Amino acid sequence: LHYEFLVLLFLLQVEVSKQGKYIVCFDPLDGSSNIDCLVSIGSIFSIFRKQTPGPVTPNDALQKGNEMVAGGYALYGSATMVVLSVGKGQGVHGFMLDPVPNLWYAYHEWYPEPCLVVREDV
DSSP, rough: OOOOOOOOOOSSOOGGGOOOSSEEEEEETTTTGGGGTTTOOEEEEEEEESSSSOOOOHHHHOOOGEEEEEEEEEEESSEEEEEEEEEETTTTEEEETTTTTEEEEEEEEEEOOOOOOOOOTT
C-alpha cells in the first residue's frame, strides 16, 4: 500500500456558515521545548463529532476520550511517520513517508485483541 499524499489543513477561524459536524483538536508542534535536545517532535490530533447546534462552543471540544471519532500523531525526525486510529475496532495504522518518491507507505497495523475477559457469572 502507498499513498500519493497526506493533506492536513489547520484553520484558526472558520466562518459560522462553513462550519461542519466535526471538531478537530490539534497541537501542531508537541514537544517543541525539546528541539534543542535533538529529540523527535510531532503533532497530535483528535476528531470529535460536534455536539451542539449553531456556533462552536468549548463543550464541543471537551468530550470524553471514548467519544473520539479518530485520533493520531505525526512524528518528525530521522523518519516522518503518521499513526492513526479511525473508529472503534478498526485498529491503529502506521504510515511512513519515503521522501524520495514522496510516497506514504503503510508499515504496520495493530488490531485490538482481548487479553483478559472478566466473567461475573462464575
